[in-house]
Amino acid sequence: MNEERKRILKLVEAGKLSANEAITLLEALEDKGNEKTTKAEQTKHIVNEVSTNVQPENKHTKDDQKTHHYKQSSVKSKLTEFIDSAVKKIKDLDLDFNFGNAVEVNHIFQHSDALVQNLDVDVSNGSVEIIPWNENDVRVECKVKVYNLESIEKARESFLDEVVFSIDNHKLIFAVQKKQMKVLAKIYVPRVQYEHVKVRMFNGPISGEDLEVSTFRAKTANGTIKVAKINSIYMELETANGQIDLKDSSSKECEIETINGAIKVDGRYEKLDAQSFSGNIVCYLPGEDCHTIGVKTTAGNIDIDTSITRNIDGELKSTLGGFNCEIPHMNIVKEKNEVVQKYLRFKTTTDHENKLYMFAETKTGSINIKPI
Incomplete structure (x- = not known):
């Protein structure tokens, strides 16, 4: 399996695979390797590596939902050997x-x-x-x-x-x-x-x-x-190894992608898609321009600060991390708070007609959503 990972990373280096395609292939290899692990071994690994200090949230009444503040406590975890190996290979590339x-x-x-x-x-x-x-x-x-x-x-x-x-x-x-x-x-x-x-x-x-x-x-x-x-209609930023920093800009559609590196975004974007394999993603999105936010990272945290003057339809996913969602007047549609799987679907209702769909996913990190 290590040889297959090396071949994938070489294809990325040669420009024959995009960051998104590489992540898909690497995740498929990870899933294939996990199938060989017995349930008993998985349970033992979870007990040894993951803190069980997870407090499920109580069910909320309609009155509580008006000023609801949602938190899920993170579980302690370390990056899997697979992620460490893949990231190290990218960081050690000698391209000087x-x-x-x-x-x-x-x-x-x-x-x-x-x-x-x-x-x-x-x-x-x-x-x-x-x-x-x-x-x-x-x-x-x-x-x-x-x-x-x-x-x-x-x-x-x-x-x-x-x-x-x-x-x-x-x-x-x-x-x-x-x-x-x-x-x-x-x-x-x-x-x-x-x-x-x-x-x-x-x-x-x-x-x-x-x-x-x-x-x-x-x-x-x-x-x-x-x-x-940068004021544009369409914007695309991509690197395999490096940080992406986008400040004080605007675009109708913005796509950002990196394999190894953090992403920092602030400005006004009607549609934002940001992906990183190994790195934190931080978004500061004021105003009412944005209607779609899609953010995904494998080994990193996600922080999104956004205006709350719109109706928000949010979906958050994390494998080993936790959620901290401070959006007021939030109605929980569906939630799951298991040791190795977290999920939250929520909606807000305001007097405004504008709507924002938000999707955020990380495997090992936490997700923080805050109002501006």
């Missing part, structure tokens, strides 16, 4: 590309009076930062490490042979595919409304802020994604 001696060169690309509506950036190794400014020019400042060359002249020539910088049909393309170059790129673009912004990296972080764009996509295999003040 130490190819030996490197020569550093600086280069600036500039295009005056550029009319740009689309950005397409693809850098294999380094970092990318998108910076809007009040000029009509496009400027790309590059700090480059070129490996296995000894002179600055040859290093600069090698970089210029590999790099693609062009503006055609209102589209900016900047690309460096060669992994034996580490390119730290700061991309200055006019402060205008964009149609599509797409940034891809294999190794390195992605950052940017203050963009008005219809579609925004950022994807890296190994690195953090940190963006702020």
Whole structure:
């Protein structure tokens, strides 16, 4: 089974599997392994590893439901050997590309009076930062490490042979595919409304802020994604190994995915989907824009702060964690509070017509829901 897990992680590293597909396959392997364990062994494991300090909630009357405050006590647990092994493999991936001696060169690309509506950036190794400014020019400042060359002249020539910088049909393309170059790129673009912004990296972080764009996509295999003040219709952020931090932004639909790393989100999103295999997820969602929240992590806690001026239909699931739901006027539709399975379905009723559907699931962590 360990060999199968290694193959799955290698497929993720190669970009042939998405984070969501990898999680599904790894969970299937876990379920297959659990079938071989007898009920007696499972019971013994639970007794040894899990605290039995679980207090079931009493049934509530209709009067109690008006100001109901719901809590389930967490059970003590440790991550299973399966999760530890998978996460360690990802954390230990050496993607820093130490190819030996490197020569550093600086280069600036500039295009005056550029009319740009689309950005397409693809850098294999380094970092990318998108910076809007009040000029009509496009400027790309590059700090480059070129490996296995000894002179600055040859290093600069090698970089210029590999790099693609062009503006055609209102589209900016900047690309460096060669992994034996580490390119730290700061991309200055006019402060205008964009149609599509797409940034891809294999190794390195992605950052940017203050963009008005219809579609925004950022994807890296190994690195953090940190963006702020992005106003969009559709947003997609994805990394296999790294934290994702999305601040003070807005979007009609936002999808966030990481295998190893925490997710932090604040802003206004009509539909939010956030998934992590190993990492906490924290969401701060003010306003009445959001109608759907879907949050899922395997080894991490979930914290959601949201406006309560809407009718909320909530569904919470946890295997070994607990719930702390502080939503007022909450009516419990269904609940389960077993040692290794927690479930809560609740609804609220207000005078507002807007409705929010909330789904949150974690296997080993706890879920906290608080009003803003």
